[in-house]
Amino acid sequence: MSESPGGTAGRGEEPRHVTLATTIREAIARGDYTPGERLPAERELADRFNASRTTVRLALSALKSQGLVGSGQGQGTYVRKARPIRVLAMDQDRAARRAEHHAATFNSEAARQGRVGRQDIREVGQVPATAETARWLAVPEGTDLLVRRRIMLIDEEPYQLGDSYYLADLVKDTAIAVPEPVEEGVLSVLERAHGKPIAYYIDELSFRMPTPEEAELLKLDPGVSVVRAVRVAYDGDQQPLEAFDQLLAGDKHVLVYEVSGE
Known part of the structure; x- marks a missing residue:
């Protein structure tokens, strides 16, 4: 035939x-x-x-x-040489996990898997809240926010893009506002500035193809998709403290969720 x-x-x-x-x-x-x-x-x-x-x-x-x-x-x-990292998505930002290596969450997760993680700071500065970031942080559009834009690397290979947003008045006098890595982790600094611990997070996941700029920054081959994971941190009074907008290379991550059967 x-x-x-x-x-x-x-x-x-x-x-x-x-x-x-x-x-x-x-x-x-x-x-x-x-x-x-x-x-x-x-x-x-x-x-x-x-x-x-x-x-x-x-x-x-x-x-x-x-x-x-x-x-x-x-x-x-x-x-392709991609070595995926396993991300315990329900667990990675818990206080105990953050304290385990006394380091930033991303670096700690990489260290747990025998890898070396680091972050390159692309930008730190004030920006007005867009409709999207205003919704995440429950503030009016145009509110002064502080953004930290970073590239997360593992073993010197780009794995994630991460933009974190905060109320500018809350973090302007902290290490979060300095364009350098925060070795203890921004969440620890944020909790200290706010005076209350983070109580819970809400995640939004979406899946799409990258823009040409994103593909270049993440060094993606043609056809590789990305995962957009937006995690908003709240205190016990349901006040948003941080909106972390991540873009994950689809071929470099395995997202692991543990869901209670109760």
């Missing part, structure tokens, strides 16, 4: 390029192709799997869209 250009061997069967993509993905999972290793050329893959060059291209395109392989000028197609 001849193979159609779309890669379908026959009616009702799985498209040929989907089957081939699955075969290559399983080979990568077994370790047949290791991170950073170049895959065989299209012609060699076509001969090996008795497939057309069109089918091979469609299969590789599917794997690129899944963030599993990448390509570049003079590099051919290669297995």
